Every structure is written in structure tokens, then in C-alpha cells.
Amino acid sequence: MASPTNRRSSDKRERILSAAVKVFARNGYYNAKVSEVAREAGVADGTIYLYFKNKDDLLIKAFEDRMTWINDRLRSELAKVQGDALDKLHRFLELHILLAIDERELAEFITVELRQSSKFIKEYKNQKFGEFLGLLSEVIKQGQDEGLIRHNIDRHTVSRALFGACDEVLLSLVLRKEVPEGVLDARMAELTGLFIEGLRAHRQL
Amino acid sequence: MASPTNRRSSDKRERILSAAVKVFARNGYYNAKVSEVAREAGVADGTIYLYFKNKDDLLIKAFEDRMTWINDRLRSELAKVQGDALDKLHRFLELHILLAIDERELAEFITVELRQSSKFIKEYKNQKFGEFLGLLSEVIKQGQDEGLIRHNIDRHTVSRALFGACDEVLLSLVLRKEVPEGVLDARMAELTGLFIEGLRAHRQL
Numbered sequence: 001m002a003s004p005t006n007r008r009s010s011d012k013r014e015r016i017l018s019a020a021v022k023v024f025a026r027n028g029y030y031n032a033k034v035s036e037v038a039r040e041a042g043v044a045d046g047t048i049y050l051y052f053k054n055k056d057d058l059l060i061k062a063f064e065d066r067m068t069w070i071n072d073r074l075r076s077e078l079a080k081v082q083g084d085a086l087d088k089l090h091r092f093l094e095l096h097i098l099l100a101i102d103e104r105e106l107a108e109f110i111t112v113e114l115r116q117s118s119k120f121i122k123e124y125k126n127q128k129f130g131e132f133l134g135l136l137s138e139v140i141k142q143g144q145d146e147g148l149i150r151h152n153i154d155r156h157t158v159s160r161a162l163f164g165a166c167d168e169v170l171l172s173l174v175l176r177k178e179v180p181e182g183v184l185d186a187r188m189a190e191l192t193g194l195f196i197e198g199l200r201a202h203r204q205l
Numbered sequence: 206m207a208s209p210t211n212r213r214s215s216d217k218r219e220r221i222l223s224a225a226v227k228v229f230a231r232n233g234y235y236n237a238k239v240s241e242v243a244r245e246a247g248v249a250d251g252t253i254y255l256y257f258k259n260k261d262d263l264l265i266k267a268f269e270d271r272m273t274w275i276n277d278r279l280r281s282e283l284a285k286v287q288g289d290a291l292d293k294l295h296r297f298l299e300l301h302i303l304l305a306i307d308e309r310e311l312a313e314f315i316t317v318e319l320r321q322s323s324k325f326i327k328e329y330k331n332q333k334f335g336e337f338l339g340l341l342s343e344v345i346k347q348g349q350d351e352g353l354i355r356h357n358i359d360r361h362t363v364s365r366a367l368f369g370a371c372d373e374v375l376l377s378l379v380l381r382k383e384v385p386e387g388v389l390d391a392r393m394a395e396l397t398g399l400f401i402e403g404l405r406a407h408r409q410l
Contacts, residue, residue: 030235150398150402152398153395153398153399154391154395157374157391157392157395157396158395158399160370160373160374160377161370161371161373161374161395161396161399162370163373164369164370164371164372164373164374164376165365165366165367165369165370165373166366166369167369167373168365168366168368168369168370168372169362169365169366169369171369172365186359186362187362190358190359190362190363190366191362191366193355193357193358193403194358194363194366194400194403194404195399195403196403197355197402197403197404197405198398198399198400198401198402198403198404199399199402199403200402
């Protein structure tokens with residue numbers, strides 16, 4: 001699947017959204033100006049308002065667009081996994097943490113800039129994030145059906161906890177100037193070990 | 206230990222910091238005005254600038270003050286635990302999630318408003334947060350020494366992951382209008398189960 005920032009698109013709306021992710025990540029949401037997004041996208045300032053109501057709207061639409069891409073990627077990559085639910089969980093965590101390398105601006109946008117709009121956090125019913133948690137929850141359900149994951153857990157809370165843990169570790173990676181590959185592998189191994197052991201159904205001794 | 210928002214203090218600086226947490230939580234960091242903090246604290250607008258350089262400085266000082274309180278509380282509560290490192294870990298998670306009830310404004314300030322200053326996240330060397338992670342890391346170390354926690358983990362990464370998971374679950378609680386006590390207990394049980402199982406050293410079968 002093509003990267004969201006690299007895919008070719010003659011669609012102005014798409015170009016504006018990509019530019020918004022880039023500019024928000026670089027300058028910060030509150031400091032970023034709509035005119036900078038316009039320049040980055042190569043459109044006139046006024047053009048942005050043909051597609052988006054204001055900067056808040058641009059933030060929300062950019063988030064929805066990128067989360068759709070993330071969810072689609074997760075769905076298709078998980079479908080390719082030849083293995084059980086624990087293998088899928090492993091792949092899920094890996095794909096999320098890999099954003100720090102594959103899509104650094106997107107990772108920065110999600111972990112740092114997105115929380116900068118109170119409106120976004122408090123008022124926006126975050127359906128795409130719900131879908132993301134739903135994908136994680138399905139993997140856990142599959143693991144329970146396979147007898148690999150404990151039944152005495154609340155899938156929704158555990159999905160949030162997993163996301164929170166990954167998001168925090170991703171944030172710590174994004175805030176570094178560079179991420180050596182060994183560091184990334186080590187972080188993934190920690191998260192995978194922690195959560196797979198935490199969820200695993202153990203045979204009674 | 207007295208709550209940071211209720212403790213009596215004739216100290217203006219303290220009153221301004223308490224007011225800042227309250228106003229930032231209520232109105233959002235970016236919307237909040239220094240004059241509102243002054244009104245809440247019962248001081249003249251100019252007084253604030255005797256103690257703090259600007260709104261960013263007020264945010265950082267308020268954070269440091271509250272994190273000092275959180276760290277002190279954790280330290281003293283952990284010292285009271287009669288039991289092993291897993292009991293301490295349980296208490297740690299419990300105390301963190303209890304912020305959603307005990308110190309709702311502080312919880313909202315930390316999970317939502319604090320991330321709204323790019324400056325805070327990107328440029329400020331967060332020593333108090335480092336101390337918080339250090340307390341968690343010490344408990345994990347103790348558990349390893351006691352043979353209760355696996356040795357093949359990186360304590361620093363695991364501490365961040367634990368914090369991230371708790372922070373996300375705390376955020377989901379803070380964004381609800383009310384938190385019924387049963388919900389809180391259920392969330393704590395999930396987090397505790399997940400992480401204690403995830404870290405536990407298992408006897409080989």
C-alpha cells in the first residue's frame with residue numbers, strides 16, 4: 001500500500017491534507033498558519049476554505065484521512081498473518097511502532113499535535129479511533145476463541161491500555177532526533193513481551 | 206497528605222499555581238487567559254508576572270509543582286505497602302487511576318491540557334516525569350530482586366509503557382462527565398491483571 005504522504009494525487013483536497021500533516025508536525029498545530037498549509041500544498045490560501053471550514057476542521061479531516069489509511073493498512077496486514085492471534089497481536093504492535101520510521105511526520109502528528117486541539121479531544125466523537133481499537137479488540141477476541149488469551153479481561157479497556165502504551169513509547173521515539181533501528185527492535189520486543197505475557201492464558205500448574 | 210488543590214496556603218505563588226491548574230483544566234490551556242488565573246487566585250493580573258515569566262512558564266511551574274506532589278504521594282504510599290513488589294505495583298496503578306476521582310482537575314490537566322504546549326513536550330527536559338518513571342522502575346527492580354518479575358525486560362521502556370497505558374485509561378475516565386466507582390474498580394483490575402501477568406516470572410513447566 002502506498003504511503004499517505006507519497007502517494008500521487010492530483011486531488012487538491014488530498015494535497016491539502018498531506019500538507020496539513022506535514023506543517024502541523026513541523027510547526028505545531030497552534031503555531032501553524034493556514035497560509036503555510038496552502039504554500040506547502042501549492043494552492044492559494046482561499047482554496048483551503050473551499051474544502052475546510054477552519055484550522056480545527058482541517059485538523060479533524062487530516063486525522064480522519066490518516067486514521068483511515070492506518071486502519072486499512074492494519075486490516076490488510078493482519079489478514080496476511082499466517083498464524084494465531086498472538087502472531088497478529090505481535091504484528092499489530094510492530095506496525096504501530098514502525099510508524100516512527102515509516103511515517104515519522106504522521107507519528108508526530110498523532111502523538112503530539114493531535115492532542116493540541118482541546119476541541120478535538122473533548123468534543124469530537126472519534127469514530128476512526130474507535131475503529132482502530134475495534135481492530136485490536138477483534139484480535140484479542142480471536143485469541144480468546146483460540147484459547148490463547150485469558151477470558152477474564154475487558155477487551156475494550158485492554159485495547160485502550162495497549163494503545164496508550166504503544167502511543168507513549170512511540171512518542172518517546174518521535175521526540176528523538178533519530179531512531180537507530182536497534183532501538184526500535186528493542187522497544188517492540190519489550191511491548192510484545194509485556195502484552196503477550198499479560199494476556200496469555202496459562203495452563204494451570 | 207493534603208490535596209494540592211485544597212491545602213491552605215497564604216503563599217500567593219501557591220495560590221496562583223492551584224488556580225492555573227483549575228483554569229487550564231476548565232477552559233483549556235490555549236483558551237485560558239492569564240487574567241482568568243489571576244481572578245481565580247484572587248490576585249491582580251500584574252502579580253502573576255512577579256512570579257512567572259508568561260503562560261508557558263506558568264504551565265511548566267504548575268506541572269512541576271503538581272508532579273512533585275504526585276511523586277511525594279507515591280513515595281510515601283509505596284513505603285506503607287506491607288508486601289512484595291507486585292503489591293506495590295498494584296498500589297502504584299491504583300493511586301494513578303484514583304486521580305480521576307480524587308483530583309479530577311489535576312488528572313484533566315495532566316492528560317489533556319499539558320500536551321497542548323508544544324514547547325512543553327518538545328523543549329522542556331521533563332525531570333519530574335523522569336522521577337515518576339524512576340519510582341515505577343524501582344518497584345520493578347525490587348520485583349526482579351525478589352524473583353517475582355522477569356529479568357529479560359528493559360525497566361525504562363516498561364515503565365513508559367505502564368505510564369502510557371494508565372494515562373490513556375485515565376484520559377478515557379476524565380473525559381466522561383461522571384465516573385461511577387464500579388467503573389474505576391473494573392479499570393484498575395484490568396490494568397493490574399494485564400501488567401502483573403505481563404511482568405510476572407513464571408515457573409517453568
